[in-house]
Amino acid sequence: MDLSRQYAESLDAQDPIGHFRAQFYIPDTALVYFDGNSLGRLPLATRERLRDAIDREWGHDLIRGWDTWIDLARSTGDLLAASVLHVLPGEVVLSDSTSVNLYKLAAAALDARPGRGVIVTDDDNFPTDRYVLEGLAAARGLELRVVTTDLDAGVDPQRVAAALDDDVALVCLSHVAYRSGAIADMVAITTAAHRVGALTLWDLCHSAGSVRVPLRESGADLAVGCTYKYLNAGPGAPAFLYVRRDLQATLRQPIWGWFGRRDQFAMGAGYEPAGSVDRFLVGTPPVLGGYAALEGARITAAAGIDALAAKGAALTDYAIGLAAAWLGDRLALASPRESARRGSHVTFRAPEAWPICQALKAAGVIPDFRTPERLRIGLAPLYTRFVDVHEGMARLRDVVDTGAYLSYGAELGRVT
């Protein structure tokens, strides 16, 4: 492997989507940002759009802005459906947070499988997913059946299949694991779940904008995801939800807010769910976050998921190669080795992961720490260059080689 910076530069020169970096606001060019899978960067178009939405639409148009804003959740959902998730128009909509959407769709699924007593998830699922499911199980007296997953290899479809029986109502898993980046086999797991009559609900937070999501190929039933990671919609931007079209007429979610009602603005007596995916909406949606999600979806759509996934694979492969060459066994790979089995982040394991993470930040590189003992490197393909990977991994090497990390304690870090 060529370890020179020149080689990284040559990879950037050949990158077919390298020019998208110029569409982002990057005021600190010395910073190496390896955390676009926690919070994506600010697109220039979003910066302009938000100024216009604040000054002209809110400031000037005032309440008349709603003539436009009212369609934002659906139009952004349709763009995500067409270009990011590859599903049908009317199957995706922006709404609430990932956690609230998980609750709504999981509850809807459980209602659609009355008499069944089990929810299946795994112990590597993102915390909020596990907690939301635990709450639903407790409220309804159901069993939350937790499959054991290898934290580095990702969910094993055979273990999930072994946990399935006719009493399972819902299988809820992450498509790309937040820790290891491992991609779950959505087709195999959904097929197994459907075989026993269960519904599937997928968390796409680390998938949307980074990899192909086989919702259609798998026949997956439900999904949720955030927009502030690879979709670059900014901190706390609204999440999205997906409900397969043929399920929409029969599924009902538990929070009967006015945005989910048929003929909402008649404000009439009694709740009747909207005839579309709108029935999964609840309250007045956040407009600024909605616009940021729209712009983030646009830039993602322009680059194309296949190009993004290919570059994500190349970037993570390159990081793994540099780590092996420069750090050897001082840093263990804690992600699948095969790039087709990973999302756009890669994770390494070391007992000193926490102090190394702190020392790296001091050296101008922002990775993420994840329990237990993991250093997570997110390489968002829309704006991360091969020279960034080279520079960041070189600084990582120096932090380890010089022992600079030894001055940092082992305090548990904040993660988001």
Place this chain on the structure above:
Amino acid sequence: MDLSRQYAESLDAQDPIGHFRAQFYIPDTALVYFDGNSLGRLPLATRERLRDAIDREWGHDLIRGWDTWIDLARSTGDLLAASVLHVLPGEVVLSDSTSVNLYKLAAAALDARPGRGVIVTDDDNFPTDRYVLEGLAAARGLELRVVTTDLDAGVDPQRVAAALDDDVALVCLSHVAYRSGAIADMVAITTAAHRVGALTLWDLCHSAGSVRVPLRESGADLAVGCTYKYLNAGPGAPAFLYVRRDLQATLRQPIWGWFGRRDQFAMGAGYEPAGSVDRFLVGTPPVLGGYAALEGARITAAAGIDALAAKGAALTDYAIGLAAAWLGDRLALASPRESARRGSHVTFRAPEAWPICQALKAAGVIPDFRTPERLRIGLAPLYTRFVDVHEGMARLRDVVDTGAYLSYGAELGRVT
């Protein structure tokens, strides 16, 4: 009554909080905006704050912004508690939408009253409130007992009291009615509810920032409200929720998201609710809307609720006086006559309310239409001048006198 514009100007000259208008971004000075109770105006401080949050905090600081953002929901909640709702620190927090908060707190209240079979509300409550309660009642097999309220006079405490018995778990009403502006007697109703052992949940959407809310005086248990009306936090900004401190340890809400978990960032196994009002949080909160809510709360706190309520009463009194003088019985008052019984909006009734509303918009005045046959005039006291009321009511008079409204159809309008 002096009908001259000079009189309005003299009222503005004496207005002790008139100078707050200069703190808002008002690009269209010809527009008369009577809809600040649907969507408040843009404060200049918010405009600056959002630019800084977008460029510096998101664009430059990236994920490090969360070191600050993580406290936004609580710090804004504490400011609302201290200066807008007059309750204790740690009793208010920003979260989700009003509808989702209603669901969480209503569900928590029902769980705290096991075995009771009735939720009480009224037929004048805002649609989303009625729908959310209907959904909870349906899911749990409870009775939703709907008190009949006079649409102009507001909720009658005696009728509510008559609907109460030992089977009532929860009484959920709006403090200021969205249609008439009538203020419900929170003290009398809460006292009656507590007498039968029920909990109370108040919708403060049209109260927060416009009137004194007697949460403490009444001993009210729970409340929710939005920030995009009188608190000027912009379209779809996050809502707030209030839980009386002594109830927090025992109440649990149903959506077990990671922001509600004790020691959230340990990301550990199993959900345990936070020991504070944070247990009513769910997912990752919207940062831009959170900042807008903070700035909106600041400007409201600076003016002071008593000054705002006094000016709101004076503005609505003035509008009622001008309407009576100029339009007589062509426009009936559809709000309480006594200003102490109203919020900061006033509503008129006319069979032609819909076309009048459209003609007014064409004449540069933005009111709101509400079913049935109502023209709603919102007079947000932070930036509405007496000359605005004079000008807007004069244009209303002209629209009616000239029959300009006759060219508009009777199509039902969109409202938000």
